[in-house]
Amino acid sequence: MNKALRNPLVFILFVIPALVLFIMFFIYPIFSSIYYSFTSWNGVSDTVKYAGLDNFKKALGDERFWVSVKNNGWFILFSVCIQVPLIVFFSLLIANVKKLKGLYKTAVFMPSIMSTAVIGILWGFIYEPNIGLFNKVLGLVGIEPVYWLSDERFAMLSILITNAWQWTGFYIVMVLAAILSIPAELDEAAAIDGATGFQRATRITLPLIVPIISVVIMLSIAGAMKAADIVIVMTKGGPAGSTEVMATYMIKYAITNFKYGYGNTIAVLIFMFTLVVTALYQLLFARRNERIEY
């Protein structure tokens, strides 16, 4: 009866093209990165010289590399400690208003569909010291112009704000979808029992959306680890390397400076850090991430 669907030849033909691309662009690169991370190769010459753990030792003693690690850390901290509470707050607000819900949901999401490169340019203009929006606002209250992107004290913060502006709405929509899928009876029952809106939000909705908040945190950590284009467009890692992140540092070494081996070492370290951070998060916070039944 189902012989048609047991045909191994067709199965193989259907699976092969996607599988080949997948192996070529996902699996092979991982092993290739690991292999080259132990070499001192420039990426072009014919001879690949084995270097043992030299690259890793170099990275661990490389002060500028640690600055980039720290900056990835800022990305994570900023999104987890500042963005996530805002995401939850605004999601709860949108879920509970009756009017304009569609408008909020649509408008809030808009920045996330735009190219990070263009957003970087747009915000670069907003941060422009003399005619940019930010300093004009500060000027109204009598604060001297701030060199947002060229002052080491502010450059990283400026990038973090732009990044948050771009992605907060994206996560709001996600959390909102989870809130709206909670059956209304729960909320109504609590309302009948006399719970105020605030009580219902904190005692009923919030505990029910813990799993999705956990997903949002995981996604922001992953996003923070791979942030690169926004830095390249807004500051190119400057001033004086103060906004460099791991991915931009990797690119700088491997492609601009022809240190392909060392670049791959950084790529491997990005993997390892991502793995460690997500594993730590899972262990410390996401343990009680059991499935919720309504």
Next chain:
Amino acid sequence: MPRLKKSLPHVALLGYLVVVLFPFLFVLFSSVKKDNNAIALNPFGIPKTFEFSNYVEAWVNAKISTYFFNSLYISILSSVVSILLASMFAFAVTRMRQGQWNKILFSLVLIGMLIPNNALMLPIYTIVRKLHILNTHWALIIPYIANAIPFTIIILAAFMRSLPSEIEEAAVMDGLKAPGIFARIIVPLTVPAMVTVFIVNFLGNWNEFLLANYFLSNDELRTLPVGMVQFRDQYQMNYAQMSAGIVYSVVPVIVIYAILQEKIIEGVTAGSVKG
């Protein structure tokens, strides 16, 4: 008092809307102002004169049209091909009967979702160079196709799994073989999911910056995001023209979004909401 309580959330939300929308408005207004001076004197307000010549200058000088069409065809082609390959794969692992292989292959692809893919950029650069397609559009198209495959397979497989198996039994009775079942039955039924995935992949490719920036060096080949960054670097001092450039690259996306926002939001949240 109850009225005040009702409007309080709206006050907060409208504040957020202003934060989201004002930067766009700022750029839109700046794009029709005469020069930097006109922007500096009146950064918040509606322009006094409308200088549409900024748009002409940006379109001509910055070759925005070239970048625009490069982006358009690269994004469409890559998205279509990855959907084609991913749907074949998804069909095989969800509807065909190969025992353990279905599970093994599907799980393998799932791993792809966990890999921070721009850490893979260097090996991909080498692959592209060895294929001798560096500095051609293929250097983007092939990685874009590959890159979209895990996500596309996951969404399409979930959709295909939900189709009842009776339809295949009927199709087999009518004499269809596996490829026929795929092409004539499963694909037409999967179109709604494909549309959603197409839009998400299209936007991803349309916005991609890193590969496009490093894998192409010929200006004629550049995509819109890279072209815009270059344009900014060249005309940094002319903020009015730069704003016109930004408007060009933002408007198509906003139009697509306005028409398809339901689908886009659906597609982007599809993989993650399991509340």
